[in-house]
Amino acid sequence: MSEFIYFAICFAALALCLIYRLIRGPHSADRVVAADAIDTLVDMALILFALYTGRSIFLDIALVTAILGFIGSVLISRYLEGKL
Amino acid sequence: MRIVIDILICLSILFAFAGVVGMIRMPDSFMRMHSSTNITTFGVLGVLIGGILYSIIYLKDISMAIKLAALIVFYLVTSPIAAHAIGRAAYRSKTPKSPNTIVDKYGEDLEDE
Amino acid sequence: MKKTTPAAFFGTLIACYIFWLLITGQIVSIFTGNASWQILVAGGIVSIIVSLFAARFFIHKKAFHLYNPLRFLLLLFYCIVIFGWELIKANVYMAVRAFGSTKKLKPGFVKIPTRLKSDYALAMLSNCITLTPSNITVDVAEQDGENYLYVHWIDVKEKDDMEKAGDSIKGAMEPWIRRIWE
Numbered sequence: 001m002s003e004f005i006y007f008a009i010c011f012a013a014l015a016l017c018l019i020y021r022l023i024r025g026p027h028s029a030d031r032v033v034a035a036d037a038i039d040t041l042v043d044m045a046l047i048l049f050a051l052y053t054g055r056s057i058f059l060d061i062a063l064v065t066a067i068l069g070f071i072g073s074v075l076i077s078r079y080l081e082g083k084l
Numbered sequence: 085m086r087i088v089i090d091i092l093i094c095l096s097i098l099f100a101f102a103g104v105v106g107m108i109r110m111p112d113s114f115m116r117m118h119s120s121t122n123i124t125t126f127g128v129l130g131v132l133i134g135g136i137l138y139s140i141i142y143l144k145d146i147s148m149a150i151k152l153a154a155l156i157v158f159y160l161v162t163s164p165i166a167a168h169a170i171g172r173a174a175y176r177s178k179t180p181k182s183p184n185t186i187v188d189k190y191g192e193d194l195e196d197e
Numbered sequence: 198m199k200k201t202t203p204a205a206f207f208g209t210l211i212a213c214y215i216f217w218l219l220i221t222g223q224i225v226s227i228f229t230g231n232a233s234w235q236i237l238v239a240g241g242i243v244s245i246i247v248s249l250f251a252a253r254f255f256i257h258k259k260a261f262h263l264y265n266p267l268r269f270l271l272l273l274f275y276c277i278v279i280f281g282w283e284l285i286k287a288n289v290y291m292a293v294r295a296f297g298s299t300k301k302l303k304p305g306f307v308k309i310p311t312r313l314k315s316d317y318a319l320a321m322l323s324n325c326i327t328l329t330p331s332n333i334t335v336d337v338a339e340q341d342g343e344n345y346l347y348v349h350w351i352d353v354k355e356k357d358d359m360e361k362a363g364d365s366i367k368g369a370m371e372p373w374i375r376r377i378w379e
Contacts, residue, residue, distance in 0.1 A: 190308070
């Protein structure tokens, strides 16, 4: 039961490691990719927390976060391409 | 059965770790995108399949399992679209490529137009 | 911009409503008999509005192509068995490359030909190629009636021969996708 919390902490630590790439990244494409990956990892931590508590309200939050991350990365890439 | 779920989640953490290490070590931004795909496929699938098994067997909550399956479909449909859009935008905005790049058919064909 | 045909409208409507039932968890409540009619009606209204505006982006011809149960089972079999095996191979390959030496890798943009014609099949093939790590599809081009994909490959093995590079990247995926969509 409680090992889900430790797995969630592992995912959150991996997301913290990616902040290095988010700050340092030499180009904006690197930053977009890093932000997308951080979004995915935080989603995984949220899903594991939903399994730990057994409440499916966290799954709805994970779904909304996934949709927002997808829309954000597509929007920024359209902007970089110069079509917006 | 708990052991199978734990092994699935540990495998997913391992692949996510490989993706993070790749994203920090790789030399140019296109190669970093490959490692990010590693996170969004197996880093996601292990947790979600383990979650489906756990919510069916232990929590006995079918609607939660269906939501997790919808999340799998959503991730598998949207993450390649985002990667494709970012890759194309990175090429068009002239992100510098790694000096090891040996062949560039796309740049040759773009110059012809 | 194409006009919305009635068949496209109903095809999108059915897909939207099924997705609503899955997300709100009502599909279990229908079988146990305590579904609330407010949620069902609200989902109907929302999916009518969404499919009025979005049908012309989703469906161009043959609206009920995927509602054939045989074809849907074929799609499911492809997604789980064929594509799953490709995914496992590519993930292990990429994880090993991430820990190894990154200086020896020779990335490059290659151009591969494909025999698929319909839009859905092309989109699905390029998404499957992008979804396996170590390949990213960058663009699609059409020249002289043939379709070509531009792929960024992390370790180029076939520099000049398009056909061999295509076989090595696509693997077993292309014939199955053609069987599903054409």
